Ligand SMILES: Nc1ncnc2c1ncn2[C@@H]1O[C@H](COP(=O)(O)OP(=O)(O)O)[C@@H](O)[C@H]1O
C-alpha cells in the first residue's frame with residue numbers, strides 16, 4: 021500500500037467501495053454516465069432513481085457482470101477484477117432485481133452454493149471423502165443453517181426454492197449472498213413485491229446485517245423504506261448522479277421530486293404513489309393499488 | 317326433514333358401498349377366471365412359440381397372463397380390505413387395479429391376436445383362448461366402474477428391523493428375477509408380452525404406493541439396500557446356463573455405465589454433449605492399440621490396469637481439448653462442437669488406414685483379435701467353475717463391467733452431493749447467478765465435461781476386450797445398435813436426468829427392446845422418437861424422477877403451506893419492480 025491512499029482512507033472511516041467515473045455505454049445508449057460513489061464501512065447507502073435510470077446497470081458494473089466502458093472500481097483499496105466470481109471472492113455479494121435463485125435446488129442448497137468461494141473442497145476430496153471433506157461439509161451446513169435461522173427460514177430448509185412465497189425468495193437471496201461472507205452487500209430492490217409487514221421485517225434484517233459489520237448498498241423505490249434505512253442516499257437520473265447526501269437533503273431536493281414526477285411536488289408520499297403506479301405497470305404479483313398508501 | 321335427508325343419504329351411501337363391494341368381487345372373480353384360463357389350451361398346434369397347447373399347466377405367454385391375473389386377484393382382494401393384504405395398497409387400490417387389469421387384458425389379447433395373425437386366422441384358437449380373452453376383459457370393465465379411492469398413504473405398521481431387511485432382500489430378489497426373466501426371453505412375442513405385463517405391473521405398484529414404501533425402507537437401510545442391489549446384480553450370471561444372454565447383460569452394463577457418465581455431464585451440469593460415444597471410442601481404441609493384438613500399429617502389450625489408465629487418460633485429454641475452447645461460450649456451441657467431434661472421431665479413425673492417412677487403426681476394418689484379459693492367471697476367455705456354477709467367458713466380463721459401473725456410480729453420487737456437484741447444478745439452473753455466487757463457471761463445467769469423458773474412456777477399455785474387435789461404426793451419432801450418442805442421451809432422458817437408477821433403467825430398456833424385437837430394426841428410431849415425445853408430454857422428469865425433478869414438474873403439498881402473517885384484507889402495496 022502506498023502512503024497516499026492509506027492517509028486518504030484514514031481521514032474518513034475506511035472506504036469499502038470506491039467507484040469513480042463509472043460509465044457504461046451500450047452502443048449509442050449511455051446507461052451510466054461518469055458516476056462516483058463511495059461506501060464506507062458500517063454504512064447503509066441508498067441508490068434511488070426512476071426506472072431505467074441505470075441503477076441495475078451500475079450494480080452490474082460493480083460486480084463484474086458488465087465491464088464498465090470507463091471508470092475504476094476499487095474494493096478496500098484494490099481494483100476489482102472484471103470477473104463476477106472473482107468479485108464475489110474479493111468480498112462483494114449481491115442480490116438480483118428479478119429474483120435469480122436456483123429454483124430447483126432446496127433452500128439449504130441455495131445457501132450452500134453461496135458458500136462456494138469460502139470453501140475449497142474440489143473433485144478429488146469429494147471422491148475420496150477424507151475427514152477434511154466431512155469436516156468442511158459439516159461446517160458449511162452449520163453455517164448455512166445459521167443463516168437460514170437469521171432470515172427465519174430454517175424450517176423450510178428442505179423445500180425447493182421455487183416453491184417459496186415471493187417475499188421469502190427475496191430473503192433467501194439475501195441469505196445466499198451473505199453465505200459468501202461479504203464485506204459489502206448490494207441489494208437490488210429487496211422489497212419489490214413485498215407487503216408492508218414484510219418490508220418492515222426486511223428493514224430490520226438490513227440493520228442487523230449492517231450491525232454485523234457489512235456495508236450495504238441498496239437500490240429501492242420505496243421512499244419511506246429508503247429514508248428510514250440509509251445513512252446516505254444518491255439519486256441517479258438518466259445515468260447521471262443528480263444529488264447525494266443525507267436522506268433529508270435528498271428528500272427535500274426539488275430536482276429529485278421533479279425527476280420522479282415530471283412536475284414538482286411537496287413530499288415523500290408522492291414518491292410512493294409513483295412507485296405504486298409503476299408497480300401496477302410492471303407486471304407485479306398481487307397489488308391492490310390504494311390511493312391512501314399504507315397505514316403504517 | 318333432517319332425518320329424511322340423513323336417511324336418504326345413508327341409503328345412497330349403503331347402496332354405493334354395496335355396489336363397490338360387488339364390483340370389487342367381480343374384479344377378483346375375473347382375475348381368478350383369467351388365472352384358470354391359462355390352464356386351458358389356447359391353440360391346436362405348437363407352431364406358435366411356447367407351448368400353449370397343453371391342458372393342465374400354463375406355458376410361454378400363458379405364464380405372463382397367469383402372473384397378471386394373479387396380481388389382479390390379489391389387488392381386488394386387497395381392495396375388499398381382506399386382512400393380510402392391506403400392505404399391497406397404501407395409497408388406494410382403484411388406480412392400481414385399473415392398470416393391472418389393463419396389463420392382463422393387454423398380455424392376453426396380444427397373445428390371442430398374435431396366435432390368430434401368425435397362424436392365419438381365428439380358427440387356430442382353441443376355446444381356451446376365447447375364455448382367456450373374455451376372462452381378462454371382465455375385470456377391466458368392473459375396475460373402470462369403481463370410484464377412485466386414492467388416499468394419503470397410511471402410516472406403515474411398525475415391523476421389527478429384521479423383517480424390514482427381509483422385505484428389502486425379497487424385493488431385490490423379485491427385481492432380479494423379473495429382469496432376468498426379461499433378458500432370458502427367447503422369442504419376440506414373449507418379450508412383448510413381458511414388456512406389457514411388467515410395464516403395467518410396475519406402474520400399478522407405483523400408483524398403489526408400494527414403491528414409495530419400499531423406497532422409504534431402502535433409504536432407512538441404505539448400506540444394506542446398496543449391498544443387496546449389487547449382490548442381486550452380481551448374481552445374474554449364476555442364473556444363466558449359457559453365455560447367450562450374459563452377453564446381452566454385459567452390453568447392457570456397458571451401455572448403462574456410459575449413460576451414467578453422460579448423466580454427470582447432462583443431468584448435473586446441464587451440458588448437452590451430442591458426441592459422447594466418441595469418448596467411449598477413444599478409450600476402446602486406446603485399449604485395443606495397447607492390447608498386444610497383431611492388428612495394432614503399436615507392438616506393445618500393457619497390463620490391463622495400465623490400459624485402463626491410458627484409455628481414461630487419453631479420453632480425459634480429448635475432453636479437455638474439446639471442452640476448453642467451447643465451454644467458455646454460453647449457449648448451444650457445446651452441442652454443435654461435440655456433435656462435430658463425434659463425427660470427426662469416427663471419420664478420422666476410418667481414415668487412419670495407411671491409404672488415406674498413416675496406418676494406425678486399420679480404417680473401417682477396425683482392430684480385431686483383441687486378446688482376452690488375464691488376471692493373475694485367471695483367463696477371462698475361458699469358462700470357470702465357481703461354487704458349483706459354470707461361469708462362461710462373458711460372465712467374467714459381466715462381473716468386471718459391474719465393478720466399473722460401481723465405480724461410476726460411486727463417482728456420480730459422491731461428486732453429486734458435494735461442493736462441486738452443487739456448483740454443477742447451480743450452473744445448470746442459472747449460470748449468471750452461479751457466477752455471481754463466486755463459481756468459476758468455465759472451470760466447473762470443464763471438470764464435469766472432462767470427468768464425463770474420462771469415465772466413458774474407462775468403460776471403453778473394458779468394451780474393447782468384451783467385443784474383441786473395435787470398428788469405427790460402433791461409435792456413431794445414431795444407429796441401430798446402442799450405445800451411440802443419440803441412444804445414450806435417450807437413455808438419460810427416458811430414465812431420468814440427474815438420477816442414478818434412471819439411466820440404468822433407461823439403458824436396460826433401450827438395449828433390450830431392439831435386441832429382442834429384431835423385426836423393429838427399421839422402425840426403431842421412429843419408435844424412440846415417438847416414445848420420447850410421449851414421455852416429454854406425460855412424464856417430463858423421466859421414468860425415475862429425482863426428488864428435485866419430482867417437485868419441479870408436479871407441484872406437491874409444499875405449495876399449500878400457508879404463508880403466515882399475510883394480511884387478510886386491504887392494502888397489498890407492491891413496489892415497483894420490473
Ligand atoms: N445489456 C444491455 N444492453 C442494452 N441496453 C441495456 C442493457 N442493460 C441495460 N440497458 C439499458 O440501460 C438503461 C438502464 O437500465 P437499468 O440499469 O436496468 O435501469 P434501472 O435499474 O435503474 O431501472 C435502460 O435504458 C436499459 O434499457
Ligand SMILES: [Mg+2]
Nearest residue numbers: 075076077117
Ligand atoms: Mg433495476
